[in-house]
Amino acid sequence: MQAPLPLPLSTPNRNLVRLTIVRGITWTGFLIGVVIGIAGLGFALDIPAVIAVMAVMSLINIGTWWRLGRPWAVTHSEYLAHLLADIVGLTLLFYLIGGSTNPFIGYYLVPVTIAAATLPWRHAWAVAAAGMAGYSFLMFFYHPVPQLGMPHARSWINLHTLGMWLNFALSAGLVTFFIYKMARALRNREQSLSRTRESALRNEQVLAVATQAAGTAHELGTPLSTMAVLLSEMREDAAGDARLEKDIDLLREQVDTCKTRLRHLVDNADRRRMASAEVRDAREWLNSVVQRWLVLRPDVDHRLEVAERRGQPRLAVDATLDQALTNLLNNAADANPNDITIHMDWNIEEVVIDIRDHGPGVALSIADQLGDTFVSTKSKGLGIGLFLTHATINRFGGGVSLYNHPQGGTLTEVSLPRSDTSA
Secondary structure, eight states, rough: OOOOOOOOSSSSSHHHHHHHHHHHHHHHHHHHHHHHHOOOOOOOHHHHHHHHHEEEEEEEEHHHHHTTTSSOOOOHHHHHHHHHHHHHHHHHHHHHHGGGGGGGGGGGGGHHHHHHHHHHHHHHHHHHHHHHHHHHHHHHHHOOOOGGBBBBTTTBBHHHHHHHHHHHHHHHHHHHHHHHHHHHHHHHHHHHHHHHHHHHHHHHHHHHHHHHEEEEEEEEHHHHHHHHHHHHHHHHHTTTOOHHHHHHHHHHHHHHHHHHHHHHHHHHHHHHHHOOOOEEEHHHHHHHHHHHHHHHHHTOOEEEEEEOOOOOOOEEEEEHHHHHHHHHHHHHHOOOSSSEHHHHHOOOOOEEEEOOOOOOOOTTTGGGGTTTTTTOTTOOSSSSHHHHHHHHHTEEEEEEEEEEEESSSSSEEEEEEEOOOOO
């Protein structure tokens, strides 16, 4: 299972979605303000022209939503065109409602801020220039609305001041919304890039270990063959000495076992590269792994517990995952072979296997490094087994966590994603 690709910082498609939301909120607010101004405050406006501008902007927003549902990538140029369309729409609306005397004139800062946060600098400056040109035009050409520049006849409230306050609240809310979304996308991207870098580093280390193992296996073949020849000659020389013949035969068996294991190592590696993961019942798979482990560690006193839940959790497994779990079981047995508890539980998304031993626990000084580097909890260990175990389980989309149990010993938690959708 490949590591997830990093999330882009903020694609033009995502930015256009946010801009469409901002546009919908903005023009809905403008519509409410116009209705209040006409019906409640007696604004003398060119109503057909105002409605026409708002209708056009609404059609643009509807068309944008339709366009976002198509499998076409949004370019920076297209995104720039949308921002310029917003500025043109604002200019036309403000031209009909007081021009530069309209307290909402400062809303020009919203598209300018969005452009600065999302577009290349040339495009951002184009939006800023367009906003400045629109504002400058409205300083000289507009349909005046007297109520916007003087106190209301029946109240002490200055509509211009109140409008500026409302404009600030709207602009601040929309800019905060957009910048927050950008910042969250940035954090997600940084986290994804960090995970990708860690995965790449782990893969490089696994490749280095595999390369060394292959070279070592090849180099061991020659001395083992030499030892086999010498042992055959020693067997002939020791003819008649029963005890010596027995020792030499034992050594020969051990040499043959080493040669067989090396040959199987190479064959299994080739076969695993070609094989695909098999989907099995998680309970049956765990029980089979534990039974094979007990053959290797007959001295272990263990207890296997499976949660009593409905359903049949299934996992995608192969021989490498079997070996990874066996490594963790061996670590628990090495810590203390007595009273090892293996517990399996699951939820709708994953299967969790807990391995509890009663050993000395994990030193806090190396707890954060286990599995990421060649660090071992054993006095003579190299840490390679735990490192490869982490790499294998991560390859299947799972994870391994080690904790010091409050009552002593180590709790190893293995989580693996389910390969079925039933709970």
